[in-house]
Amino acid sequence: MERRRTEPRPDWQRLVEAQGLVYPLTRHPDDSLRPYWDESAYYVFTLPEVEALEEVVEELHAMCLAAAGHIVTGDRFADLGITDPRVIRAVTEAWHRRAELPSVYGRFDLRYDGTGPAKLLEYNADTPTSLVEAASPQWFWMEDRFPGADQWNSLHERLVAAWRKQAALLPPGSPLHFAHSSADELGEDLMTVAYLKETAEQAGLDTDWLAMEEIGWDPLSERFVDNRLRFIRNCFKLYPWEWLTTDRFAGHVLDTLDNGGGTGSTLWIEPAWKMLLSNKALLAILWELYPGHPNLLPAYLDGPRELAHTTGYAAKPLLGREGAGVTLHEPGTGPVVREGACCYQELAPLPAFDGQHVVLGTWVVADEAAGLGIRESSGPVTDEYARFLPHVIL
Numbered sequence: 001m002e003r004r005r006t007e008p009r010p011d012w013q014r015l016v017e018a019q020g021l022v023y024p025l026t027r028h029p030d031d032s033l034r035p036y037w038d039e040s041a042y043y044v045f046t047l048p049e050v051e052a053l054e055e056v057v058e059e060l061h062a063m064c065l066a067a068a069g070h071i072v073t074g075d076r077f078a079d080l081g082i083t084d085p086r087v088i089r090a091v092t093e094a095w096h097r098r099a100e101l102p103s104v105y106g107r108f109d110l111r112y113d114g115t116g117p118a119k120l121l122e123y124n125a126d127t128p129t130s131l132v133e134a135a136s137p138q139w140f141w142m143e144d145r146f147p148g149a150d151q152w153n154s155l156h157e158r159l160v161a162a163w164r165k166q167a168a169l170l171p172p173g174s175p176l177h178f179a180h181s182s183a184d185e186l187g188e189d190l191m192t193v194a195y196l197k198e199t200a201e202q203a204g205l206d207t208d209w210l211a212m213e214e215i216g217w218d219p220l221s222e223r224f225v226d227n228r229l230r231f232i233r234n235c236f237k238l239y240p241w242e243w244l245t246t247d248r249f250a251g252h253v254l255d256t257l258d259n260g261g262g263t264g265s266t267l268w269i270e271p272a273w274k275m276l277l278s279n280k281a282l283l284a285i286l287w288e289l290y291p292g293h294p295n296l297l298p299a300y301l302d303g304p305r306e307l308a309h310t311t312g313y314a315a316k317p318l319l320g321r322e323g324a325g326v327t328l329h330e331p332g333t334g335p336v337v338r339e340g341a342c343c344y345q346e347l348a349p350l351p352a353f354d355g356q357h358v359v360l361g362t363w364v365v366a367d368e369a370a371g372l373g374i375r376e377s378s379g380p381v382t383d384e385y386a387r388f389l390p391h392v393i394l
Contacts, residue, residue: 001114002044003353009144012039016137020195023186026385037133038387039141041354043374044394049114050152054369056118056295057108057362061369063293064123067285068095068276079301080279081318081341086254087245087275093259094272100260101271102166103366104196104236105131105159107373109382110360113351117294120286121348121359122316125277126270127240129188130361130388131155132195134373138390150393152372156199158365163203165366171258171267174233175208176200177226181239182211189238196236212239217252223265224256236269240278242319244268280316280343299345304329312347322384349380357382 009015013024016037025033071077072095077088094101106125112118135155142151170176178197180189197207214227215235224232237244244253258264259272276282283299290296298307307313309331317325318341328347329336350357359382361373377386 001049001112003041003356003358004044005041005354006039006145008039009141012037015140015144016133019137019140020132020191021137022191023188026387028385034387036387037137038376038389041389042145043353043358043389043391045114045152045391047150047393050372050393053110053112053118053152053360053362053372056110057364057369058367060108060120060123060295061106061364061367063286063290064125064277064282067282067289068273070289071276071285072096076285079285080276080281082275084245087272090245090254090257090259091272091275095276097260098271098273100169101267101273102169102269103271103274104162104166104269105366105370106274106277106364107131108362108364110362111348111350112360118360119297119348120283120295121297121345122280123277123282124321126274127238127278128361129192129238130373130375131363132188132191133388134361134363134371135159135195138373138388141390142392146392146394151391152393155363155365155371158368158370159196159199160202162366163200163205167203167205169260170205170234174231175206177232177235178207178209179212179215179235179237179239180209182213193236193238200236212237215249217249222252222256224252232266234267234269240319241270241272241275278319280318280320281341283316283343283345297346297348299343301341301343304344307344307346308332313344314347315342315344317342322382324383326381328380350377350382359386 016024021037024037026036027033072092107128108123109121110118111121139153142149178193180193197209200207210227216225218225226232256265258267284301287296287299304313312329312331315327350359356376357380358376363371374389374391375382375386376389
């Protein structure tokens with residue numbers, strides 16, 4: 001693994017926007033616009049390095065599924081902050097019928113510097129973004145700059161294959177709706193959904209899309225409808241389950257939930273059991289089940305324990321995103337009071353290349369490792385101001 005500097009293509013912004021990355025710049029607190037898509041540098045990997053990482057990702061995914069099963073059979077929902085009996089029943093039923101429910105993709109964030117074992121930082125299994133830039137613009141960047149090189153990137157092909165395979169699981173007679181929140185001002189959620197919709201269409205599915213805020217409720221039929229008053233039978237939502245089960249229409253979602261076998265009127269993708277994987281409590285349960293595993297960091301739910309005095313720790317909200325609410329604590333800094341439930345994970349500072357802190361976002365599609373996206377940040381936490389850098393295998 002190596003970071004190399006290079007000159008950006010003269011018309012890079014126009015190119016990546018045409019390839020779906022309509023948010024190539026980030027507005028910073030000083031009101032300046034700086035590149036989010038950053039091709040002033042790139043990362044190089046060897047093929048054996050990537051093959052080893054693929055094995056790690058697939059092993060971690062299998063371990064996460066085993067941990068999800070443990071949460072269900074051991075009734076560990078309270079550890080995840082899931083206490084509503086109706087939500088627990090919905091997740092439990094979805095888990096037991098997961099073979100009948102489409103599950104598309106997820107992203108592991110890993111700490112890796114090319115010298116030691118990759119370490120799991122978190123699993124974004126419900127509503128992961130940075131998919132568009134990982135699948136499309138970085139592939140075309142490689143073809144422009146390094147024709148004949150390779151890249152850890154089979155995202156597009158695997159997504160199309162996943163939709164084609166899962167088409168038989170979708171209730172017939174209705175398009176597969178794709179929904180995002182209109183509260184997204186940057187267009188990231190919109191373009192992620194648009195890209196997934198495109199891959200579903202290439203798999204032969206009939207699709208449509210709308211904003212989550214446009215979904216209506218028909219009190220006569222007691223079913224969800226789209227903005228043309230058609231019943232919503234299948235819906236991929238880039239909208240977290242913890243919102244879907246607490247919003248104004250949460251009761252209707254649970255009342256009409258299709259958890260496989262045509263038992264309800266609306267089938268949501270990703271399925272409800274993904275709540276078990278998108279929660280930071282999973283990190284502590286993994287450490288409990290696989291203590292000492294080389295790709296895990298010690299993690300606890302009841303406090304930092306020995307980490308407070310030995311390595312230090314990162315306190316992570318159970319449902320935080322883009323680094324929100326994450327705090328880092330050096331050893332011996334004393335107790336810190338947190339308002340909400342947290343996972344306390346061993347402090348593993350991100351490796352620095354040319355002074356930039358890097359995290360690997362490794363993708364899983366239909367249970368198989370599918371690609372890599374790299375983000376850099378100036379500070380020790382990968383936040384909303386991080387940059388995306390392409391990579392090649394040489």
